[in-house]
Amino acid sequence: MIETQKKIDDHYEHWEHIPVLPQFNEPKNASMVLIEIMQTDNTNDYWIEAREKYKFLKYQGKESADKLYTAIYYLAYMNEIINLIDLREELYACKSKLRQLAIKRYIYSIIEPDKSENLNDYNPHWVDIYRKTFCTLEDIIDWFSTDKFKYLNQIFDITGTARYLLNDLSLRMTIPIEEARTNPYIDSYTGEAMIEDEVITIPNKITLPDKDGKPVTVNFKNKTYTTTNALGDEVTRELVDDYNGYSWGGDFFDSDHDWYEEREITSVPINQMNDQEMKVTNDYYYLKSRFQPIIDELTRQYDDMCLLNSYEPEKAEYIVKNSLLGMSFKKALRQEFHNFAPQDLAAILMDLPFDFSINGNLDTIIDLFGGDILESIVEASGIVNYNEHHYENVIELLHKETLHLLEEVANDRSPKQSAIFTTEAFKAIAEAGLPIPKAHELAYEKFREISPAGLNAYRQALSQGKSPRKAMAAFYKGASQSGEYTPIDKFHAATNGYVKVKTASSGYTQIRKISWDIAKLKAGKSELFVDPKAPEKSKRWLFEMLQAKNWSRKLISSLAV
Amino acid sequence: MIIQTGGSSVYKGKWSACDKPMVNKMSCYTDLQILINDLVGVYLLAKGEANREFCYIRIRKSYLDLLVLQTRRFYNAPISDTKLTASLFKYLADYKDPIVVPSPYPSNVGRDEQVKRLEKIRQNIAIYHAHNRLESSLAYPYGRGIGESTDEYPHILQPAVYNKLQFTLLNKGY
Numbered sequence: 001m002i003e004t005q006k007k008i009d010d011h012y013e014h015w016e017h018i019p020v021l022p023q024f025n026e027p028k029n030a031s032m033v034l035i036e037i038m039q040t041d042n043t044n045d046y047w048i049e050a051r052e053k054y055k056f057l058k059y060q061g062k063e064s065a066d067k068l069y070t071a072i073y074y075l076a077y078m079n080e081i082i083n084l085i086d087l088r089e090e091l092y093a094c095k096s097k098l099r100q101l102a103i104k105r106y107i108y109s110i111i112e113p114d115k116s117e118n119l120n121d122y123n124p125h126w127v128d129i130y131r132k133t134f135c136t137l138e139d140i141i142d143w144f145s146t147d148k149f150k151y152l153n154q155i156f157d158i159t160g161t162a163r164y165l166l167n168d169l170s171l172r173m174t175i176p177i178e179e180a181r182t183n184p185y186i187d188s189y190t191g192e193a194m195i196e197d198e199v200i201t202i203p204n205k206i207t208l209p210d211k212d213g214k215p216v217t218v219n220f221k222n223k224t225y226t227t228t229n230a231l232g233d234e235v236t237r238e239l240v241d242d243y244n245g246y247s248w249g250g251d252f253f254d255s256d257h258d259w260y261e262e263r264e265i266t267s268v269p270i271n272q273m274n275d276q277e278m279k280v281t282n283d284y285y286y287l288k289s290r291f292q293p294i295i296d297e298l299t300r301q302y303d304d305m306c307l308l309n310s311y312e313p314e315k316a317e318y319i320v321k322n323s324l325l326g327m328s329f330k331k332a333l334r335q336e337f338h339n340f341a342p343q344d345l346a347a348i349l350m351d352l353p354f355d356f357s358i359n360g361n362l363d364t365i366i367d368l369f370g371g372d373i374l375e376s377i378v379e380a381s382g383i384v385n386y387n388e389h390h391y392e393n394v395i396e397l398l399h400k401e402t403l404h405l406l407e408e409v410a411n412d413r414s415p416k417q418s419a420i421f422t423t424e425a426f427k428a429i430a431e432a433g434l435p436i437p438k439a440h441e442l443a444y445e446k447f448r449e450i451s452p453a454g455l456n457a458y459r460q461a462l463s464q465g466k467s468p469r470k471a472m473a474a475f476y477k478g479a480s481q482s483g484e485y486t487p488i489d490k491f492h493a494a495t496n497g498y499v500k501v502k503t504a505s506s507g508y509t510q511i512r513k514i515s516w517d518i519a520k521l522k523a524g525k526s527e528l529f530v531d532p533k534a535p536e537k538s539k540r541w542l543f544e545m546l547q548a549k550n551w552s553r554k555l556i557s558s559l560a561v
Numbered sequence: 562m563i564i565q566t567g568g569s570s571v572y573k574g575k576w577s578a579c580d581k582p583m584v585n586k587m588s589c590y591t592d593l594q595i596l597i598n599d600l601v602g603v604y605l606l607a608k609g610e611a612n613r614e615f616c617y618i619r620i621r622k623s624y625l626d627l628l629v630l631q632t633r634r635f636y637n638a639p640i641s642d643t644k645l646t647a648s649l650f651k652y653l654a655d656y657k658d659p660i661v662v663p664s665p666y667p668s669n670v671g672r673d674e675q676v677k678r679l680e681k682i683r684q685n686i687a688i689y690h691a692h693n694r695l696e697s698s699l700a701y702p703y704g705r706g707i708g709e710s711t712d713e714y715p716h717i718l719q720p721a722v723y724n725k726l727q728f729t730l731l732n733k734g735y
Contacts, residue, residue, distance in 0.1 A: 290609035297574050297606055324599075325574060328607030 051076035071152050074140050078161050080110050081133060088124060092178045126172045127190050137162045278369045279376040284344040294329055295351045302353055317354040333358050343373050350374060399430060413488040416507030421447045454479030491530045494545060516549060523555050530559045562626050566665040568633040571611040576601035578636035580665050601629055616651040632665045640665055646682050661727045679728045
């Protein structure tokens with residue numbers, strides 16, 4: 001309450017003390033007022049004075065008065081900064097301490113008006129001044145370039161002044177501070193200490209182990225060191241004595257007290273080999289692209305010999321190595337040997353599926369560092385060698401899907417194309433990894449289980465000493481007699497004298513010649529059919545032929561399964 | 562001297578990019594062509610120049626004197642005049658013998674067109690001589706990079722060298 005009352009009192013004081021007040025009751029142009037201000041005062045600080053003098057404008061509550069006071073306020077602010085720049089230039093030039101203090105106080109009051117005064121170590125740097133003022137100056141430019149202040153800005157060029165001050169301050173930032181002339185350990189613009197240039201201070205006393213591991217305390221201040229002598233007593237000696245009268249010196253890598261001395265000496269050649277020969281160089285990738293075709297070709301020849309010709313690996317290796325291509329490759333690599341790093345050539349040779357010897361040096365490198373060289377090769381991004389667990393599930397699904405599709409496309413009229421036969425054969429190959437004849441045998445065995453009567457007949461025939469082929473014929477007979485399974489042959493061709501059929505037992509791959517009578521008998525037992533996909537012309541020809549042979553319509557229709 | 566022009570692709574160890582292979586009446590490869598394919602395939606693979614630029618290959622045996630000039634990189638790539646120029650230029654830099662090259666272009670290119678293109682190749686080689694320098698990757702007898710100075714090959718400066726280069730055109734019916 002007291003404070004507000006005081007404010008109001010101040011307010012009325014202004015009204016009473018200012019004689020020009022009645023002028024503003026009349027309507028007046030704002031710019032005229034400002035010109036009056038400039039004319040009436042003789043000092044340079046007329047804007048600063050006007051800011052105090054016309055403070056009452058704030059309380060008028062009119063828009064034009066507000067506008068006027070804003071202009072006065074910021075012109076006064078810029079007036080202060082102009083003064084500040086002049087004073088800052090004067091600060092280190094003047095010799096009077098009192099004057100310096102006054103200047104510092106003035107600058108401090110403008111730059112940091114909210115903080116309490118602490119001028120002991122205060123050095124106003126240009127960088128600080130810029131940092132504190134540029135926001136306000138930029139705001140002035142923004143505000144006074146709007147339409148609201150259009151005419152005032154045209155007359156007094158407020159934005160121009162602000163822009164000038166901004167440029168001036170940013171230029172002055174490039175002047176190094178005065179302390180930088182004498183102190184090399186500070187930033188020459190901000191005056192902050194530079195961390196990387198800080199001086200390391202060594203403590204007065206340091207305790208370090210000597211070469212025997214006993215602690216020695218060195219006192220740099222007294223120039224003495226404390227250690228134990230041969231009797232085990234603690235003795236203090238002067239540092240100076242050891243160095244023949246000179247002060248303590250030397251570096252930490254004194255060769256006489258080298259702590260590497262006691263260790264085993266590592267082998268220089270092995271270190272070099274480790275560093276240089278375990279990793280491929282960039283040339284490897286060039287060589288790889290150059291020699292990839294021959295690596296592929298030699299690998300292909302070797303694989304063909306092993307897999308297709310079923311040679312022994314040693315024999316295939318011998319043949320490939322001593323072929324014209326192998327010998328030429330050896331010769332070419334011996335020519336290249338001196339142009340490339342040996343580990344690159346070794347990495348190329350390790351791509352081959354067999355040992356390929358160029359010379360003893362490369363053999364040694366492959367033996368000693370082969371694994372490391374291969375590890376150092378950077379492969380193309382995106383190619384990852386997954387563990388088989390990653391794709392096991394996918395392959396399982398694919399296998400199931402394949403079996404399902406095999407069942408869908410199966411043709412049960414022929415044993416070899418039936419669902420049981422095909423799936424069992426595929427399982428035997430894919431799951432058990434059996435060779436094809438074995439898989440065939442197993443699939444037949446499974447297939448025969450569909451007809452117990454046929455199976456019985458098959459076993460009987462075998463026990464009677466018949467061949468498997470005849471036993472299989474007995475199976476078909478038994479199966480069809482019991483009505484459990486009948487293989488259906490396919491019409492292939494016909495003439496007046498005979499009929500050609502494709503047999504179901506062979507999977508419609510073999511052709512058998514039968515007479516028309518047997519064909520009629522087979523048709524009666526529904527063991528014969530005509531392919532529905534056959535061309536219409538042939539089908540019509542067959543129909544007319546059958547009618548000419550006096551086949552009944554029922555018999556003919558039984559062919560179209 | 563047999564001159565074959567072709568690319569550098571190799572299939573199953575055999576050179577598979579001969580421009581105009583020798584065929585018999587049954588339009589099968591002749592024995593000589595099969596031998597050439599084998600030898601050139603082995604050379605390209607062993608030297609690491611398969612599917613790369615080799616410029617020319619010279620094979621001299623008692624039973625075979627062969628020169629292969631590269632005109633293209635792959636078996637189905639179009640014939641490149643630049644590559645043919647480079648191959649010829651490198652050959653002329655290495656050998657002083659006169660050379661007669663049968664036109665490598667297929668018959669559908671047209672006789673006039675062939676004459677124009679071959680003439681241009683001769684001109685290009687002549688221009689290099691006029692400049693008296695070899696700062697081109699076209700001729701790199703010792704590998705890649707900036708070419709050697711002409712001091713090492715004084716005979717190239719003689720205009721007689723490129724005058725030794727001749728082209729023959731094939732008959733229309735070929």
